[in-house]
Amino acid sequence: xxxxxxxxxxxxxxxxxxxxxxxxxxxxxxxxxxxxxxxxxxxxxxxxxxxxxxxxxxxxxxxxxxxxxxxxxxxxxxxxxxxxxxxxxxxxxxxxxxxxxxxxxxxxxxxxxxxxxxxxxxxxxxxxxxxxxxxxxxxxxxxxxxxxxxxxxxxxxxxxxxxxxxxxxxxxxxxxxxxxxxxxxxxxxxxxxxxxxxxxxxxxxxxxxxxxxxxxxxxxxxxxxxxxxxxxxxxxxxxxxxxxxxxxxxxxxxxxxxxxxxxxxxxxxxxxxxxxxxxxx
Numbered sequence: 001x002x003x004x005x006x007x008x009x010x011x012x013x014x015x016x017x018x019x020x021x022x023x024x025x026x027x028x029x030x031x032x033x034x035x036x037x038x039x040x041x042x043x044x045x046x047x048x049x050x051x052x053x054x055x056x057x058x059x060x061x062x063x064x065x066x067x068x069x070x071x072x073x074x075x076x077x078x079x080x081x082x083x084x085x086x087x088x089x090x091x092x093x094x095x096x097x098x099x100x101x102x103x104x105x106x107x108x109x110x111x112x113x114x115x116x117x118x119x120x121x122x123x124x125x126x127x128x129x130x131x132x133x134x135x136x137x138x139x140x141x142x143x144x145x146x147x148x149x150x151x152x153x154x155x156x157x158x159x160x161x162x163x164x165x166x167x168x169x170x171x172x173x174x175x176x177x178x179x180x181x182x183x184x185x186x187x188x189x190x191x192x193x194x195x196x197x198x199x200x201x202x203x204x205x206x207x208x209x210x211x212x213x214x215x216x217x218x219x220x221x222x223x224x225x226x227x228x229x230x231x232x233x234x235x236x237x238x239x240x241x242x243x244x245x246x247x248x249x250x251x252x253x254x255x256x257x258x259x260x261x262x263x264x265x266x267x268x269x270x271x272x273x274x275x276x277x278x279x280x281x
Contacts, residue, residue, distance in 0.1 A: 094153025
């Protein structure tokens with residue numbers, strides 16, 4: 001019997017309540033969702049007005065209209081799509097490696113005190129290391145190709161997943177473990193049906209955090225002798241004071257971060273449908 005089934009039985013009486021439910025604020029939210037766009041649009045309009053009036057020089061920050069025109073030119077020339085494809089490949093490879101390492105180490109540390117004593121101190125020390133300080137060592141160890149870029153992203157991704165998965169494992173309700181022992185479930189079945197489903201919500205929180213960190217780490221990673229990618233495009237624009245290109249690159253980073261976060265939220269709704277708070281969304 002899994003944690004889903006156990007919690008489902010415990011919550012059966014609550015779900016059987018015949019009283020009508022009041023519609024939640026979340027259900028009413030989409031009707032007013034356009035309100036969230038008011039303040040960003042006001043900022044853009046003020047930005048454009050300041051540029052037109054000369055209050056904001058183009059050498060400091062290009063106008064929104066100029067940024068939009070530059071983005072269109074970069075798309076037509078193929079520069080932006082190519083940069084996005086290169087950066088996406090680096091992020092996906094780094095994220096995959098970091099996710100496997102982070103979740104795997106969290107399982108080792110979370111399931112036994114011996115594993116915790118062996119793994120956790122090292123992870124806590126590595127977590128405190130500055131990325132820019134690691135770049136020279138990574139270049140010496142792995143050269144100046146794609147490997148150090150991917151490994152820097154992987155290293156950044158592993159920590160949020162490790163910390164959240166570890167906390168999720170240690171936060172599993174002890175009563176569920178007692179029920180599992182009563183049912184004489186073996187250790188493998190206990191981990192599979194109780195520990196992993198119980199830790200899943202916290203792991204998904206770590207997944208969202210790690211995806212955001214992955215894009216931040218990519219900016220640092222693409223300082224390592226990159227000749228393509230969004231980071232390279234931004235660095236090249238900086239040399240020529242092209243603030244319009246820099247802002248385009250930053251906006252693309254933001255859009256990709258929002259897209260990956262939306263994908264994880266979709267995964268949450270499907271994977272955690274058994275939780276009442278997700279059923280209300």
